[in-house]
Amino acid sequence: MILNNLNETELRELMSTIGEKPFRGSQIFEYINRHYDYNIDDYELLPKKLRTKINGQFHISSIEILEYLSSELDSTKKLLYKLEDGNIIEGVLLEYKHGFSLCVSTQVGCRMGCVFCASTKGGLVRSLEPYEITSQVYLTEKEFDINISNIILMGSGEPFDNYENTMKALSLLHAEKGKNMSYRNMTISTCGIVDGINRLKEENKPINLAISIHSFDDIERSKILPINRKYNISEVLESARDYADSTGRRVTFEYTVIDGVNNRNSDIELIKNSIRGINSNVNLIALNPIKEYDSKRVTDKSLYRFKSDLERQNVNVTIRRELGSDISASCGQLRREFLATKEGCTDEV
Numbered sequence: 001m002i003l004n005n006l007n008e009t010e011l012r013e014l015m016s017t018i019g020e021k022p023f024r025g026s027q028i029f030e031y032i033n034r035h036y037d038y039n040i041d042d043y044e045l046l047p048k049k050l051r052t053k054i055n056g057q058f059h060i061s062s063i064e065i066l067e068y069l070s071s072e073l074d075s076t077k078k079l080l081y082k083l084e085d086g087n088i089i090e091g092v093l094l095e096y097k098h099g100f101s102l103c104v105s106t107q108v109g110c111r112m113g114c115v116f117c118a119s120t121k122g123g124l125v126r127s128l129e130p131y132e133i134t135s136q137v138y139l140t141e142k143e144f145d146i147n148i149s150n151i152i153l154m155g156s157g158e159p160f161d162n163y164e165n166t167m168k169a170l171s172l173l174h175a176e177k178g179k180n181m182s183y184r185n186m187t188i189s190t191c192g193i194v195d196g197i198n199r200l201k202e203e204n205k206p207i208n209l210a211i212s213i214h215s216f217d218d219i220e221r222s223k224i225l226p227i228n229r230k231y232n233i234s235e236v237l238e239s240a241r242d243y244a245d246s247t248g249r250r251v252t253f254e255y256t257v258i259d260g261v262n263n264r265n266s267d268i269e270l271i272k273n274s275i276r277g278i279n280s281n282v283n284l285i286a287l288n289p290i291k292e293y294d295s296k297r298v299t300d301k302s303l304y305r306f307k308s309d310l311e312r313q314n315v316n317v318t319i320r321r322e323l324g325s326d327i328s329a330s331c332g333q334l335r336r337e338f339l340a341t342k343e344g345c346t347d348e349v
């Protein structure tokens, strides 16, 4: 049994089942999720006999920061984390005026096949356990002695393809006796898994939702995001509308601008009509080329012109600030490059 996969209630129950007082479970929960202390021998509030007993029966698993790259232009850091089974995942730490934000992974690799994403090129290796998601946050805070105020699940993996573990991890991060992070500071980014969006809506939590849309034309979108063949744009928009209406949260449509493909005049009209009446924001991203996808980055001029054109149509639109552009390996690229240069990696590259 991995103790850092459990919430406080589960830890209290676990203590009861081994004949201990339930409050010991609460103490263990705090050591792990508030103090980020994964060494049971350190738990001085617990009698030594109990620590030995727990060590003999249970386990606290960990991950480690393998290496990180620091931007010389700003304080962005790209991190590689090593999991206990040797698999590698990637994260990005960003500093904004309002605090630190961490881009978190939910799977090793990904099976969604979005064409310009490096994370999917080796397919899905496996989904992460809750502790492997929370540990990315805890470990990064400890490493840099910072408080991470926001997380965005936009690292490798599709969060809704690992629904239960993702939600469990978010609830651990939210726990009052743990990090106590507000759900409002958490963003789930999906490529458009409608069942997942609908399920999240039923959770009734004010979690932010970002949808990688990239095109509002079904034919074009299916070329970029194979998931569109399963859930088409009208289904995605309907679920987004329901989500925004029921949670009161503004949905973000992530829109990677691919020059000549989705920034034509016809796209402006299409965007405006598609999102009409949805409490939403379109976040434009300049395509970060990867070697597996042959397309050039849109020029700043085209990008800003596209933004102005959308604003004239009363579309809420932003441009994602490019941070750490000197270490700008796009999603999953750093991991793939690392694996390609190491012997004995477990991933196909």
Ligand code: SF4
Residues within 6 Å of the ligand: 109, 110, 111, 112, 113, 114, 117, 118, 119, 120, 155, 156, 157, 158, 190, 191, 212, 331
């Ligand atoms: S963009 Fe996200 S969902 Fe799409 S392949 Fe990459 S990791 Fe998976």
